[in-house]
Amino acid sequence: xxxxxxxxxxxxxxxxxxxxxxxxxxxxxxxxxxxxxxxxxxxxxxxxxxxxxxxxxxxxxxxxxxxxxxxxxxxxxxxxxxxxxxxxxxxxxxxxxxxxxxxxxxxxxxxxxxxxxxxxxxxxxxxxxxxxxxxxxxxxxxxxxxxxxxxxxxxxxxxxxxxxxxxxxxxxxxxxxxxxxxxxxxxxxxxxxxxxxxxxxxxxxxxxxxxxxxxxxxxxxxxxxxxxxxxxxxxxxxxxxxxxxxxxxxxxxxxxxxxxxxxxxxxxxxxxxxxxxxxxxxxxxxxxxxxxxxxxxxxxxxxxxxxxxxxxxxxxxxxxxxxxxxxxxxxxxxxxxxxxxxxxxxxxxxxxxxxxxxxxxxxxxxxxxxxxxxxxxxxxxxxxxxxxxxxxxxxxxxxxxxxxxxxxxxxxxxxxxxxxxxxxxxxxxxxxxxxxxxxxxxxxxxxxxxxxxxxxxxxxxxxxxxxxxxxxxxxxxxxxxxxxxxxxxxxxxxxxxxxxxxxxxxxxxxxxxxxxxxxxxxxxxxxxxxxxxxxxxxxxxxxxxxxxxxxxxxxxxxxxxxxxxxxxxxxxxxxxxxxxxxxxxxxxxxxxxxxxxxxxxxxxxxxxxxxxxxxxxxxxxxxxxxxxxxxxxxxxxxxxxxxxxxxxxxxxxxxxxxxxxxxxxxxxxxxxxxxxxxxxxxxxxxxxxxxxxxxxxxxxxxxxxxxxxxxxxxxxxxxxxxxxxxxxxxxxxxxxxxxxxxxxxxxxxxxxxxxxx
Numbered sequence: 001x002x003x004x005x006x007x008x009x010x011x012x013x014x015x016x017x018x019x020x021x022x023x024x025x026x027x028x029x030x031x032x033x034x035x036x037x038x039x040x041x042x043x044x045x046x047x048x049x050x051x052x053x054x055x056x057x058x059x060x061x062x063x064x065x066x067x068x069x070x071x072x073x074x075x076x077x078x079x080x081x082x083x084x085x086x087x088x089x090x091x092x093x094x095x096x097x098x099x100x101x102x103x104x105x106x107x108x109x110x111x112x113x114x115x116x117x118x119x120x121x122x123x124x125x126x127x128x129x130x131x132x133x134x135x136x137x138x139x140x141x142x143x144x145x146x147x148x149x150x151x152x153x154x155x156x157x158x159x160x161x162x163x164x165x166x167x168x169x170x171x172x173x174x175x176x177x178x179x180x181x182x183x184x185x186x187x188x189x190x191x192x193x194x195x196x197x198x199x200x201x202x203x204x205x206x207x208x209x210x211x212x213x214x215x216x217x218x219x220x221x222x223x224x225x226x227x228x229x230x231x232x233x234x235x236x237x238x239x240x241x242x243x244x245x246x247x248x249x250x251x252x253x254x255x256x257x258x259x260x261x262x263x264x265x266x267x268x269x270x271x272x273x274x275x276x277x278x279x280x281x282x283x284x285x286x287x288x289x290x291x292x293x294x295x296x297x298x299x300x301x302x303x304x305x306x307x308x309x310x311x312x313x314x315x316x317x318x319x320x321x322x323x324x325x326x327x328x329x330x331x332x333x334x335x336x337x338x339x340x341x342x343x344x345x346x347x348x349x350x351x352x353x354x355x356x357x358x359x360x361x362x363x364x365x366x367x368x369x370x371x372x373x374x375x376x377x378x379x380x381x382x383x384x385x386x387x388x389x390x391x392x393x394x395x396x397x398x399x400x401x402x403x404x405x406x407x408x409x410x411x412x413x414x415x416x417x418x419x420x421x422x423x424x425x426x427x428x429x430x431x432x433x434x435x436x437x438x439x440x441x442x443x444x445x446x447x448x449x450x451x452x453x454x455x456x457x458x459x460x461x462x463x464x465x466x467x468x469x470x471x472x473x474x475x476x477x478x479x480x481x482x483x484x485x486x487x488x489x490x491x492x493x494x495x496x497x498x499x500x501x502x503x504x505x506x507x508x509x510x511x512x513x514x515x516x517x518x519x520x521x522x523x524x525x526x527x528x529x530x531x532x533x534x535x536x537x538x539x540x541x542x543x544x545x546x547x548x549x550x551x552x553x554x555x556x557x558x559x560x561x562x563x564x565x566x567x568x569x570x571x572x573x574x575x576x577x578x579x580x581x582x583x584x585x586x587x588x589x590x591x592x593x594x595x596x597x598x599x600x601x602x603x604x605x606x607x608x609x610x611x612x613x614x615x616x617x618x619x620x621x622x623x624x625x626x627x628x629x630x631x632x633x634x635x636x637x638x639x640x641x642x643x644x645x646x647x648x649x650x651x652x653x654x655x656x657x658x659x660x661x662x663x664x665x666x667x668x669x670x671x672x673x674x675x676x677x678x679x680x681x682x683x684x685x686x687x688x689x690x691x692x693x694x695x696x697x698x699x700x701x702x703x704x705x706x707x708x709x710x711x712x713x714x715x716x717x718x719x720x721x722x723x724x725x726x727x728x729x730x731x732x733x734x735x736x737x738x739x740x741x742x743x744x745x746x747x748x749x750x751x752x753x754x755x756x757x
Contacts, residue, residue: 023557025118028549030125030493030596031085032159034651035069037061039077042101042116059102059113066095066120080652083122085159089365091464092489095120124492125596126173127152128456133179133415133446134501134527135614136306137603139209139622141184142202143629144499144601149202151637171198173492176370176456178445181499182414183352184208186406189369189386190356206626208355212348213622215307220296221620224289233289240285248280284514291608294621295516298612306617310421311346313339340412340421349412361405362386369406370459372445372452373413376423381448383455384410387463394458396578398430413442446527451498453531453598457538464491465591493594499629502528503605505681519611535598545592599640601633604681631737635680638730642673645723649704649716669703672696680734693731700724 025042029035039058057076063069067084074080079099086093097120102113129148131141152171170192177185187208191201223229287295305311340348360369369386375393384391384406390399402410413424423441430438449455468490502524511517555565569586577583610616650666676692704720 023116024553025116025557026549026553027118027120028489028546029083029120029122030594031083031122032125033083033596034080034648035083035120036651037079037097037099037118039101042099056101056103059100062098062100064096064098066093066122069095078652083120086122086124090124091492092121092123095122121489123489123593126460126492126494127171128174128176128460128494128496129172129185130451130453130456130496130498131175131177131181131184132499132501132527132529133177133181133444133450135180135415135417136212136617136621137501137614137625138180138184139212139625140501140603140629141181141499142205142209143626143631144633145184145188145205145629146202146626147630147633148497148637149198151634153198170365170367172367174368174370174456174460174494176372176452177414178372178450178452179415179417181501182371182445183348183356183411185369185371186352186356186358186360186411189362189367190358190360193360193362193366194357204355208351209622209626211351211354212306212309212617213619214297214301214617218297218300218618220293220300221618224293224620230289233287233292236286237288240283244280244283244285247283248276281513284512287610288608290606291610294608294613294616294618295610297618297621298610298614298616301617302612302615305343305346306615307346308351309346309348309617310340311343340415348415349408352411353408356411358408358411359402359405360386368459368463370452370455371406371410371414372449372455373410373416373442374445374448375428376418376441376443378440379448381445381452381455382442383452383459384414385459387467394578395580398428400426400428414445416442417444417446450502450527451500451529451531453496453498454534456496457494457534457595460494461491461591461593464593488589488591491591491593493596495597496595496599498529498531498598498600499633500529500600500602503603503609503681504528505605505678507605507607507682516611520609520613523611523614524605524609529600531598535595538595541588542592542594545589548589597640597644599636601629601636602681603628604632604683606683635730635733635737638726638733639673639677641726642723642730645719645726646670646673649719649723652716652719666703669696669699672699689734690731693727693734697724697727700727 025037027035037058039056043056058074058079061072061074061079067087069081069084072079072081083095084093097118099116099118100113101116129145131138134140149171156169156171172188175185175188177183184205187205188201191204192198196204303312339346344350362369364387371384373382373384374380375382378393378398380393380395380398382391382393382400384400384402386406389403390401392399409424409426412421413426415421416423423443425439425441428438428440445452465488504524506521506524552565569589570584573583573585573588575583575588577587646666646669653666672692672695676689676696679689679692700720700723704716704723
């Protein structure tokens with residue numbers, strides 16, 4: 001297809017390059033993403049190598065094969081278009097183009113035009129959702145999932161991603177979880193493979209949590225209804241907080257208030273420091289009314305059990321291991337240990353079975369179900385996978401059979417917190433030491449991977465590159481009919497959504513020394529999301545792989561033989577594979593894929609958390625968690641829209657090389673977004689957030705004028721308008737989140753407490 005208004009006949013082509021002999025430029029892109037052909041890359045090749053770029057321009061683009069592309073934009077130095085979405089069950093498609101480059105003045109005597117060939121591989125993009133573990137906090141994920149289903153379904157419809165050809169894509173291709181997150185995932189996948197819609201599955205997850213709510217108001221909830229009771233707690237909290245802040249200033253010899261104390265001798269300073277250590281650190285500010293409600297509700301439910309979740313078993317052995325009655329742990333031994341499956345009215349097992357059909361076994365085209373548990377004997381994390389008949393440990397040596405699929409015991413194993421529940425057992429086979437049917441105990445997967453992002457990435461690569469390759473070779477009698485590059489193109493790229501249950505950043509100031517605060521914050525840190533580094537490593541590896549592939553393509557165009565390239569790729573690397581064996585460099589490139597985006601929906605600290613929050617199944621708390629999860633997901637999705645728009649503009653500007661040009665402005669926009677996100681985490685007030693968003697919009701206006709173009713000539717007016725629109729939509733979402741309290745906007749009424757046995 002021609003995209004230039006120029007008259008082709010005016011271009012001298014007497015020495016036009018033979019297309020079949022010209023070097024091929026190779027590109028790889030995710031479906032729905034932008035492809036950019038940069039003139040400089042073509043001019044730095046072969047006959048044009050010494051020519052001035054300003055003397056030449058793209059003349060035309062002709063598509064030779066593949067799905068037709070649309071929304072093409074052209075300037076003298078760049079051609080861009082949006083990669084099409086894949087149809088049917090294709091994992092990738094190939095687009096072939098011929099690009100004609102011509103002299104602008106058509107006066108060049110020895111060469112006026114040349115044709116180059118560009119091959120574009122468009123890869124399928126799959127979605128994954130990752131649910132964290134957190135016992136009662138898992139209700140937050142019900143709200144998150146409800147919002148994501150609504151938002152992504154609408155987006156897919158707008159972009160034409162769903163119902164392509166005869167195939168109807170799943171909204172999420174991977175549903176993974178740990179602990180209660182794994183049980184939420186089981187409800188989702190079970191409903192989908194039983195023929196329900198994603199909207200229905202979201203409602204079932206909400207019903208699952210409504211069924212776990214404490215059936216009657218707790219004592220604390222009843223007291224909380226009295227205004228005087230709430231007023232007393234909140235007044236005590238505010239007064240205590242103000243007095244403590246004042247006392248800190250008065251007892252701090254290095255504060256501005258007491259700057260004159262610096263002139264006194266050090267012994268006086270030591271006395272002040274002693275008073276601060278003893279008096280200030282031991283000053284516990286009374287809780288807010290909301291924190292008190294959560295604390296006493298959790299205490300009641302922990303002691304007497306939660307309806308449809310767990311009941312307490314009173315122990316007969318209360319002496320403890322060492323007969324040490326001064327040890328606090330021995331006092332804990334006299335408290336009931338929750339049981340999650342043996343009581344008819346207090347059984348999480350029976351509740352889960354009402355909302356999910358086990359065993360769960362899926363195949364391509366259906367959501368892949370992943371759960372993580374920990375082998376107590378070996379300490380290894382084990383990922384149970386619905387695509388396989390057996391699950392492998394990370395070293396690929398030990399396996400656990402589940403030929404019928406993932407069962408209810410596997411789902412309970414991922415949530416077996418050892419302080420509370422009995423330990424499931426599974427038979428483990430080790431091929432190296434020939435151990436068969438050895439039973440191992442399993443604990444909660446959160447001890448090794450409460451946010452199983454690494455497990456999702458590894459499982460995704462193993463299946464699409466290793467397993468499918470082995471299956472194909474087996475069908476073809478062991479003959480290798482495809483190249484490694486073709487297998488690599490089959491591995492879909494990923495976008496991942498993570499529901500974070502444990503607040504990453506603390507709101508409460510000053511940091512308290514009281515034991516409830518310490519215990520609460522300790523578990524936030526232990527079980528919180530630590531996958532930022534995993535994401536960075538995955539993206540850095542992708543960048544290196546893209547760089548190596550670029551150099552490989554450049555070497556091929558410069559005439560390097562396959563033997564020369566393979567000699568380098570077959571050399572030994574220093575890293576080891578999962579079996580502990582030395583890799584060759586070629587293995588580092590195999591089966592890689594892009595993480596197009598990782599969207600984290602953070603459960604933000606509201607200053608009212610308590611250490612036993614995982615036991616708070618009270619009606620008020622569960623409803624609040626679902627509502628906050630829904631609101632936070634909507635906000636983060638709008639934030640992601642802004643990031644996507646910035647990435648698109650940065651990709652266009654990335655073609656520019658002139659110093660001091662727009663890339664610096666893009667960094668400023670990214671810094672503004674980071675500042676907004678940090679203020680969101682600490683609940684820094686609607687006024688402050690609104691001010692930051694207004695400043696961000698002003699930065700856009702300063703960075704991109706209405707008539708601005710990139711150095712390559714592409715107009716940025718449309719991208720600018722889209723970015724400002726996304727910012728204003730995000731501003732509205734922030735306003736809704738901060739003004740609406742406790743399920744005022746999101747309607748969960750369809751998810752009533754009625755269930756069918």
